[in-house]
Amino acid sequence: RSSWLLLAPLLTPPVPVITTPPCSLCPEGAHRFQWIRNLVPEFGISSSHVKVLSSPAEFYELLKVQIKAAKQRVVMASLYLGTGLLEQELVNCLEETLEKSLQAKGSPDLRVSILLDYTRGSRGRKNSRTMLIPLLQRFPEQVRVSLFHTPNLRGLLRLLIPERFNETIGLQHIKVYLFDDNVILSGANLSDLYFTNRQDRYVLLRDSPEIADFFTELVDAIGDVSLQLQQDDTVQMMEGMVHPYQGDKVAYCEIANRRVMEVINSARTQQELLHAKTFHSSQPGSSLLAQQGSQAPGSLKPEPDTWIYPLIQMKPFGIQIDEMVTETLLTEAERDARIYLTTGYFNLTQAYMDLILGTRAEYRILLASPEVNGFFGAKGVAGAIPAAYVYIEHQFYSEVCYLQQQERVQLQEYSRAGWTFHAKGLWLYLAGSDLPCLTLIGSPNFGYRSVHRDLEAQVAIVTENKALQQQLHQEQEQLYLCSGVVSTSTFDQPNRYVKLWVKLVTPLIKNFF
Numbered sequence: 001r002s003s004w005l006l007l008a009p010l011l012t013p014p015v016p017v018i019t020t021p022p023c024s025l026c027p028e029g030a031h032r033f034q035w036i037r038n039l040v041p042e043f044g045i046s047s048s049h050v051k052v053l054s055s056p057a058e059f060y061e062l063l064k065v066q067i068k069a070a071k072q073r074v075v076m077a078s079l080y081l082g083t084g085l086l087e088q089e090l091v092n093c094l095e096e097t098l099e100k101s102l103q104a105k106g107s108p109d110l111r112v113s114i115l116l117d118y119t120r121g122s123r124g125r126k127n128s129r130t131m132l133i134p135l136l137q138r139f140p141e142q143v144r145v146s147l148f149h150t151p152n153l154r155g156l157l158r159l160l161i162p163e164r165f166n167e168t169i170g171l172q173h174i175k176v177y178l179f180d181d182n183v184i185l186s187g188a189n190l191s192d193l194y195f196t197n198r199q200d201r202y203v204l205l206r207d208s209p210e211i212a213d214f215f216t217e218l219v220d221a222i223g224d225v226s227l228q229l230q231q232d233d234t235v236q237m238m239e240g241m242v243h244p245y246q247g248d249k250v251a252y253c254e255i256a257n258r259r260v261m262e263v264i265n266s267a268r269t270q271q272e273l274l275h276a277k278t279f280h281s282s283q284p285g286s287s288l289l290a291q292q293g294s295q296a297p298g299s300l301k302p303e304p305d306t307w308i309y310p311l312i313q314m315k316p317f318g319i320q321i322d323e324m325v326t327e328t329l330l331t332e333a334e335r336d337a338r339i340y341l342t343t344g345y346f347n348l349t350q351a352y353m354d355l356i357l358g359t360r361a362e363y364r365i366l367l368a369s370p371e372v373n374g375f376f377g378a379k380g381v382a383g384a385i386p387a388a389y390v391y392i393e394h395q396f397y398s399e400v401c402y403l404q405q406q407e408r409v410q411l412q413e414y415s416r417a418g419w420t421f422h423a424k425g426l427w428l429y430l431a432g433s434d435l436p437c438l439t440l441i442g443s444p445n446f447g448y449r450s451v452h453r454d455l456e457a458q459v460a461i462v463t464e465n466k467a468l469q470q471q472l473h474q475e476q477e478q479l480y481l482c483s484g485v486v487s488t489s490t491f492d493q494p495n496r497y498v499k500l501w502v503k504l505v506t507p508l509i510k511n512f513f
Contacts, residue, residue, distance in 0.1 A: 033438060033462045035328075036309045039321050041267035042275070043211050044304030047465035052475050053202035059188060060086065060195035062204065066179035067093040070110060071101075073212075077115040077174045077219050081128040082191030090190065091131055098139045111142055115219050117172040118147035118227055118235075123163055129229055137231045146223035147235060148172035148455065151252050151316055154245035164382075168512040170316060172226075173443045173454040178216065181209040185459055187344075187424045187443055198374070199414070200422045201441050201475070203461070211308055214267045215457075218312070221259040222455065225252070257317040264312060264321075306463040313444060313456040322444060322458060323451050327351060329428065329438075333361035336431035340476050342366035344374065344422040346393050347447035347510055357399065362408050366483055367393065368421040369413040370495055376420070384499075385513060388506045391498045394491050401488070411486035414479070425458065427476045435469035436476065438462045448511040 036042065053059055067074060067090065074094065081087055094112060101110035114132060121128035135143045150170030158166070177184040188200040205211055225244070227235035237243050242252040313322035330352065333339055339361050346367035348356070356363050368389070370376060375385035393411065400409050414421040424445050427436040442458020444450040463469055490496065 033307075033309075033460070036311075036325055036460060036462075037268070037271070039325065040264055040309050040311065041214065041271040043208070043214070043271065043308040044275075045205070045208055045211070045306050045308060046302045046304060047306040047463055047468035048302075049206045049208055050306060050461065050463075050468055050471075051204040051206065052471045053204065054475060054478060056188070056193075056195050056198060056200065059184075059186065059200070059202045062184065062202075063090060063177060063190075064093050066177075066182055066184070067097055070097055070179040072109055072111070072180050073178070073216060074110070074112045075115075075176070075178045075216050075219050076113075076190065077172070077176045077215075077222075078190045079117050079171060079173055079175070080120040080123075080189055080191065081114075081116060081131050082189075082193075083124075083126045083128075083131055084192040086192040086195050087131060087190060091135065094135060095138065098135070098142055101142070102139070108142055111144075112139070113144045113146070113216075113219060113223060115146045115148065115172060115174070115223050115226065117167075118149040119153070119163075119167045120171060121147055123167075129233055132229065133231065133233055136229060140231065144223065145229035146219075146226040147229055148222060148226040149244045150453075151244045151249050151256075152453070154249065158245060170453040171449075171455070172222065173450070174219075174222075174457040175443050176215050176219070176457065178212050181212045182206050183208055183212050183215060185442055187422055187441075193420065194422070197418055198420045198422050199416070199479070201425055201479075203441050203459075205308065208308075210267075210271075211310075214263070214310060217263045217267070218260065218310075218457070221263050222256075224259055225256045253317050256314070257319060260312065260314060260317060260319060264310075305465045306461065306468060309460040309462070311440070311442070311458050311460060313451065315452045316455075320451075322456060325460065326440070326444075326446070327355060329426075329440075330355040330359060330361075333359060333428065334431050335360040337361040338364065338429040339426055340364045340366065340429075340436075340480070341426040341446070342479060343424045343445045343447070344368050344420075345445050345447055345513065346389055346396075347445070347449075347513065348396070349446070349448055349451050352446055353396065353399075356409060357403060357405060362410075364410050364412060364480070366412050366414055366423070366480055369415040372414055372416060372419055372421040374420050374422060384502050387498045387502045388510070388513070390491075390496050391503055391506050392510065393486070394496075394498075397486060397488075397491070412480060412483040413486055413490070414483045416482045423479055427472060434473075435466065436472050437464070437469060439472050449513065452511070 098110060101108040116128050132145050136145060153166055153169040175186050175188060183205040184202060186200055186202040188194040194200060224238060227237060229235055242255055244252055311322035311325050312319055370386040370390055373386040373389060375382050397411055400406055425439060425441045428438040429436050439461050440458050444456040444458055450456050
């Protein structure tokens with residue numbers, strides 16, 4: 001049975017078709033995942049360039065340090081930029097670094113590109129836009145602020161849906177922060193909660209120019225099809241570009257697909273050529289490098305022991321790579337393999353649920369208890385969202401029990417006083433191994449929104465290096481340490497009571513949150 005038959009409906013023309021089922025590839029160690037490079041570029045790096053962070057404070061301090069040290073580029077993609085003192089300090093760091101660049105001899109080299117979501121970034125009178133306008137006014141030649149507007153929010157729908165609710169239709173949800181050749185991948189936004197007491201995941205890829213180039217080009221591509229913020233707080237599209245909600249929707253989505261797939265395919269081709277050169281030059285009898293004599297002693301890069309695969313999901317543009325890879329990983333996970341999967345918003349797609357319930361691996365799924373859900377205590381209708389998640393969780397747990405899978409599929413709830421939970425991703429432990437060899441980290445929550453509505457990106461990190469595997473294992477353990485195992489009695493607690501109207505409404509609205 002080939003998993004690709006299961007995934008056939010997901011294959012769209014712009015995505016390269018995989019011809020070899022992953023299960024027939026080299027069966028040992030990390031290399032069993034090399035099939036992913038048939039879809040996306042594969043970046044081989046040394047594990048010494050990877051650092052896993054553990055806390056919001058560490059993430060925030062790193063952002064400031066990296067901004068201050070940047071010389072060529074700062075590229076930041078997020079859902080939004082908050083409006084508090086901590087966020088203002090980040091903007092001040094950007095201003096200081098740009099000022100330094102401006103005062104340097106010759107023309108300033110530093111370029112700052114910021115990509116946010118239009119609806120979330122425009123919420124309220126003081127918002128992401130008003131935070132960034134001073135930078136645009138002071139450094140018009142160096143700063144670009146792009147605001148992505150989903151093509152699905154248009155016409156009468158756009159006029160009728162009020163602020164906040166309009167964010168349910170589709171968002172720019174990618175979170176990537178890069179500074180020269182250093183890249184931070186995370187699920188965290190640029191907001192004070194994410195710098196203080198909202199637990200997420202964060203990984204730093206140091207001195208990785210090819211990965212930094214890829215994400216720069218990806219953000220540029222999305223930026224090119226986004227509204228450009230102007231110095232007077234108006235927005236306009238780049239000249240000649242189809243408008244996301246006033247122009248033809250099909251034409252806009254085709255252009256966006258083309259721009260993003262150009263970035264993916266171009267990087268993929270470059271990496272394939274690089275692999276081919278490396279392979280041939282390392283063959284016995286090949287003295288090409290020796291003949292060239294161009295490499296200075298000690299300048300040769302160490303052999304890669306870690307591979308980075310960027311996984312992009314932009315269903316509005318017909319791009320479904322992340323979904324395809326995630327489903328294949330779940331499908332191919334062998335008996336006695338362990339998958340630790342975490343999401344701040346437990347609302348798995350039907351396909352992911354079916355694979356978890358119908359495959360052989362053991363699952364430990366970490367999700368937010370109602371008290372650490374980001375919507376806990378919210379005003380109005382949003383205040384009922386934690387109860388809706390409890391209802392979804394209870395339904396899934398009931399299905400697990402019905403199928404008598406409680407030993408194989410375990411739910412665990414994150415709980416930590418004074419904190420909220422936003423971590424997402426997975427760690428894969430091969431059968432017989434105490435350490436993970438693969439992790440997914442980035443913006444997707446494994447839910448309907450992530451798959452169908454929003455723009456998402458994460459990376460698969462595959463490593464053979466024991467020290468990095470240990471880092472990833474410790475990250476997983478630290479998160480799961482703050483959790484309790486879900487049982488039938490969990491749903492008997494008073495705080496798990498779900499009102500009838502929430503039960504009735506949840507199936508109708510679960511695809512929007």
